[in-house]
Amino acid sequence: MGQEIKRNSDAEGRSAVSSALSRGLNLLVAFIDAPVWLSNSDLVEKTSFPAPTVARLTRSLADMGLLHYSTKRRRYRLAAGVMQLGGSAEGGVGLIESVRPLIQQFADQHLVHVSLAALDGAGARIVEVFHSSSTLVTLRLESGYVLPLAGTATGHALLSCLPIERREPLIGELALRHPHAWPALRKAMMAAFEEVKRNGYTRSMGSWYTDINAVAAPLHCPHHDAIMSIACSGPAQHLPPERLEEVGHALVPLAEALCSRAAEELHTYAGH
Known part of the structure; x- marks a missing residue:
């Protein structure tokens, strides 16, 4: 019984990670064919994600070096981390x-x-x-x-x-x-x-x-x-x-x- 609960818990965990990854990738894709700089509001409009979700994702992606935040513009752009991933590909x-x-x-x-x-x-x-x-x-x-x-x-x-x-x-x-x-x-x-x-x-x-x-x-x-x-x-x-x-x-x-x-x-x- 305990093993069954663990398997369900693992499956739910994997599902949650997969969902977060999918949303993060979709948010990055939103920058394609868009102006260089996008605000959280722009990303909400482009992705239809809830505003709190977009705010959480942009912070996480910036921490990972995939987005760069300009305090002057109060907007994000793709960072060198994304370019390096593309270069590797x-x-x-x-x-x-x-x-x-x-x-x-x-x-x-x-x-x-x-x-x-x-x-x-x-x-x-x-x-x-x-x-x-x-x-x-x-x-x-x-x-x-x-x-x-x-x-x-x-x-x-x-x-x-x-x-x-x-x-x-x-x-x-x-x-x-x-x-x-x-x-x-x-x-x-x-x-x-x-x-x-x-x-x-x-x-x-x-x-x-x-x-x-x-x-x-x-x-x-x-x-x-x-x-x-x-x-x-x-x-x-x-x-x-x-x-x-x-x-x-x-x-x-x-x-x-x-x-x-x-x-x-x-x-x-x-x-x-």
Whole structure:
């Protein structure tokens, strides 16, 4: 009799854990195709969960490093923990943590905002950002933000990583999404591919926002399946065309160093 009660209790416990896990995952999914920052009220509306449940879940997910809470905005966004889980699923195990010091050093040396992005469907999802500690200039670009593939240096660098059999269908999808602007977008995209072939990086001036310039390089890491790029961006007055070229030339060896460091980390991990 006692054993029967224990089995029922275990089953109820597993059911409760499963329900909590399901709700937590559904809450994270609510951030897909949504603004970067969401309040508890936004999440209640998106998930139809009771407000106390949402409040409890967001606190727990923040404690786990899966959500980040901004006291200024009083809202949550996806945190690096989610990006790292996604990176692991795509084969990018350990990539971010292993290269973080190199990227931060680059950002400080060149006084730029640096971002790592990964291909996510028909968008470029920002995985991590690095701000120079020597400048007050920052951009409203944070982990979890999705940039368009067409018309941005980050997106063009990502597309340049793809084999032709994957790139062409995706370009076709982008053409359908941007029918009116497509001739100009396609022209800029083709020019960017040529620039990557020629220099190892591609530039964009005022394409994301009219006063923001950027330069990006693809990350060709054969040991990682994730399609990624690294970009430097900033206000046009701080990154005029001549500086974009200078930073771009420095960005190429950084991209190569990042892939070498990631390969070393992966080899060490496999050796264990």
